Amino acid sequence: xxxxxxxxxxxxxxxxxxxxxxxxxxxxxxxxxxxxxxxxxxxxxxxxxxxxxxxxxxxxxxxxxxxxxxxxxxxxxxxxxxxxxxxxxxxxxxxxxxxxxxxxxxxxxxxxxx
Amino acid sequence: xxxxxxxxxxxxxxxxxxxxxxxxxxxxxxxxxxxxxxxxxxxxxxxxxxxxxxxxxxxxxxxxxxxxxxxxxxxxxxxxxxxxxxxxxxxxxxxxxxxxxxxxxxxxxxxxxx
Numbered sequence: 383x384x385x386x387x388x389x390x391x392x393x394x395x396x397x398x399x400x401x402x403x404x405x406x407x408x409x410x411x412x413x414x415x416x417x418x419x420x421x422x423x424x425x426x427x428x429x430x431x432x433x434x435x436x437x438x439x440x441x442x443x444x445x446x447x448x449x450x451x452x453x454x455x456x457x458x459x460x461x462x463x464x465x466x467x468x469x470x471x472x473x474x475x476x477x478x479x480x481x482x483x484x485x486x487x488x489x490x491x492x493x494x495x496x
Numbered sequence: 497x498x499x500x501x502x503x504x505x506x507x508x509x510x511x512x513x514x515x516x517x518x519x520x521x522x523x524x525x526x527x528x529x530x531x532x533x534x535x536x537x538x539x540x541x542x543x544x545x546x547x548x549x550x551x552x553x554x555x556x557x558x559x560x561x562x563x564x565x566x567x568x569x570x571x572x573x574x575x576x577x578x579x580x581x582x583x584x585x586x587x588x589x590x591x592x593x594x595x596x597x598x599x600x601x602x603x604x605x606x607x608x609x610x
Contacts, residue, residue, distance in 0.1 A: 391536065414596040425500070425586055425601035426539075433596055472538065476597040482527050482546060482590060483554075484599055488538035 384409035384475050388487035396495055397465055403458040403490045405447075405473030412478040415456040417447055420470045420489075429471070432456060443467065468494045499523070500602035502587050508608045515574040517605050519587030526592045528570035529599065530554075530562065533584040545570055577609045 389404045418426040430441025437449040447458045473487040503518035531539040541554030543562040563571045588599040
């Protein structure tokens with residue numbers, strides 16, 4: 383079984399500041415990792431995913447994430463946030479080679495202030 | 497682009513009513529999922545289906561049932577709605593052609609049970 387922990391339920395940040403949203407996972411097998419974003423009153427949209435290869439993954443809207451196997455982490459970063467980045471962000475994991483389910487974290491609400 | 501649509505964005509029902517939430521995807525995906533989303537709890541899997549007429553329980557199936565008579569359509573049924581089923585319901589789909597289980601989400605249905 384796998385699990386995902388998002389350590390921060392809310393992250394306030396000023397516009398143009400950098401931000402990091404933390405995600406740690408637990409799994410007995412190798413995993414694929416995802417970050418999804420949910421804008422107010424909408425469904426989830428894929429931001430980026432780590433499948434294999436380079437541990438630094440670039441996604442849409444200037445976001446990137448780094449896979450760290452030794453620390454079982456997949457933190458999401460953006461060097462300069464915009465007011466339009468205000469949304470809820472979900473980290474998710476699926477097992478390689480088995481099953482078709484994703485396990486989601488509880489989400490981090492990013493609030494960008496002027 | 498994959499499109500997942502849900503029959504209603506907002507729904508208000510009374511306690512004891514039978515409620516149908518419909519989800520349709522247009523990409524011939526094999527797998528479909530129903531989640532509920534509650535503040536602080538993230539996404540919790542209710543049921544999923546990996547083929548027509550096939551279904552499996554997720555983490556919180558109590559009080560719900562599902563139907564998948566056609567590949568593109570997956571229905572969530574609340575046999576007798578209760579106030580604790582007030583929530584945001586999200587439908588998703590994925591294909592077995594991709595090994596990494598990326599899921600595509602609909603816009604969600606916000607259900608209020610009075």
